[in-house]
Each structure stands twice: as structure tokens, then as C-alpha cells.
Amino acid sequence: xxxxxxxxxxxxxxxxxxxxxxxxxxxxxxxxxxxxxxxxxxxxxxxxxxxxxxxxxxxxxxxxxxxxxxxxxxxxxxxxxxxxxxxxxxxxxxxxxxxxxxxxxxxxxxxxxxxxxxxxxxxxxxxxxxxxxxxxxxxxxxxxxxxxxxxxxxxxxxxxxxxxxxxxxxxxxxxxxxxxxxxxxxxxxxxxxxxxxxxxxxxxxxxxxxxxxxxxxxxxxx
Ligand SMILES: N[C@@H](CCC(=O)N[C@@H](CS)C(=O)NCC(=O)O)C(=O)O
Numbered sequence: 001x002x003x004x005x006x007x008x009x010x011x012x013x014x015x016x017x018x019x020x021x022x023x024x025x026x027x028x029x030x031x032x033x034x035x036x037x038x039x040x041x042x043x044x045x046x047x048x049x050x051x052x053x054x055x056x057x058x059x060x061x062x063x064x065x066x067x068x069x070x071x072x073x074x075x076x077x078x079x080x081x082x083x084x085x086x087x088x089x090x091x092x093x094x095x096x097x098x099x100x101x102x103x104x105x106x107x108x109x110x111x112x113x114x115x116x117x118x119x120x121x122x123x124x125x126x127x128x129x130x131x132x133x134x135x136x137x138x139x140x141x142x143x144x145x146x147x148x149x150x151x152x153x154x155x156x157x158x159x160x161x162x163x164x165x166x167x168x169x170x171x172x173x174x175x176x177x178x179x180x181x182x183x184x185x186x187x188x189x190x191x192x193x194x195x196x197x198x199x200x201x202x203x204x205x206x207x208x209x210x211x212x213x214x215x216x217x218x219x220x221x222x
Contacts, residue, residue, distance in 0.1 A: 011044070011066070012044045025064060035203035037084075037088040104162075109172040121180075
């Protein structure tokens with residue numbers, strides 16, 4: 001299957017993350033895209049706790065994922081999804097309208113939906129002991145709810161955001177997984193069903209398995 005250490009494509013991921021983050025690290029996105037089209041990729045695992053200095057040349061903030069493809073190095077999961085989409089119309093249609101629609105939803109997932117969930121993650125996990133965290137949470141949940149209401153209305157009764165399944169759905173489904181146990185999706189059954197449709201895809205399951213299989217139980221020194 002797509003993980004093949006001899007493949008010319010290579011995805012950089014973390015060799016270890018804390019348990020709560022396992023299955024949610026953003027290299028899941030390109031892994032999922034590769035699985036959808038049977039595109040083999042190798043992995044390069046780096047330390048999450050001590051990022052190697054050389055890695056900042058590829059990713060300015062030392063984050064994952066990075067994709068290397070025949071001499072090209074790409075960072076940002078959105079740019080990487082777009083790059084992979086351009087290889088296969090099953091991920092990104094080639095007709096003008098279809099492509100435009102996918103690009104709109106790809107950017108919407110990362111610019112209009114994901115930021116509020118990152119903030120919720122911040123108040124619930126990373127900054128939970130800060131005095132302002134509990135004060136900020138209700139406003140953030142209300143804002144997230146509004147975003148999801150409009151997203152649900154825009155999805156309507158379609159299975160996928162832009163017609164057929166595409167990189168836009170890889171983006172949005174991975175963002176919606178970040179909603180966690182806020183209760184926001186339970187109150188929006190069409191979106192909950194959309195998320196379930198996404199994660200029921202065999203390619204998603206394969207990508208998730210591959211990410212989880214790469215984690216070592218404890219961090220190693222860089
Ligand atoms: N906008 C970036 C975000 C990448 C990102 O936040 N990656 C996380 C893992 S999911 C990371 O590397 N975190 C470590 C850090 O920010 O130092 C993308 O979509 O690629």
C-alpha cells in the first residue's frame with residue numbers, strides 16, 4: 001500500500017507526539033490524499049520535542065507535514081493537498097468550475113473553520129490553566145457554532161463539499177475531527193453525518209493506521 005520507503009514522494013511526520021494528539025497530526029492529510037489515489041510515499045520521522053535545525057529550511061516553523069516530490073519541497077498541508085490534487089482528478093477536478101469550487105472549500109476549511117477550533121483547543125488543552133481560558137471558552141463555542149451552522153447550510157444535502165469527493169473534503173473532515181467532544185456536531189446531524197462519511201472511507205482508515213504505526217511510545221533525542 002502507499003507507505004513504501006523506496007517511493008520518490010516523502011512525507012515528514014513526527015516520530016512521537018503525546019497520546020491526545022495521535023491520529024490528529026496534520027501529516028494525516030497528505031497521507032489520506034495518497035491513499036485515495038494509491039500514490040506511494042515514504043516517511044521521514046523527526047523529533048517533535050527537539051526539531052532538528054536543518055528542518056527549518058524546509059518548514060519555517062519546524063512543523064509537519066512537509067512533502068518532498070522530485071526535487072520540490074512543500075510545506076503547509078493546504079499547499080501539499082493542492083500539489084497532490086494536481087496529480088489526480090479524483091482529488092481535484094480539472095474542469096474550471098469544479099476546480100474553483102474545490103479551491104474555495106479547501107481555503108474555507110483552513111481559513112474560515114479551522115482557526116476557531118484551534119482556539120478552542122488552546123483554551124481546553126494548551127492554555128487551560130490560564131485565568132482567561134474559562135472566560136474565553138463560551139464566546140469561542142458560540143462563534144464555532146455559527147461557523148458550523150453556515151457550513152451545514154452550504155453543504156445542503158450533498159455528500160461532499162464540491163460535488164465529488166476531493167481534497168476539500170480531506171481538509172474539512174480533518175478540521176471537523178478537531179471539534180472533539182464540544183457537543184457542537186451532535187447538534188448538527190448533517191455535519192456529523194458528513195464527518196462520518198469522510199472517516200468511513202478506507203483511505204482515511206489506512207492513513208490513520210499508518211500515522212499511528214509510526215509513533216514510538218516515547219520521544220527519542222534529536
Ligand atoms: N498550517 C500548518 C500547520 C501545521 C501544524 O500546526 N503542524 C503541527 C502538527 S499537527 C505541528 O507541527 N506542531 C508543532 C509546532 O507548531 O511547533 C499546516 O497546515 O501544515
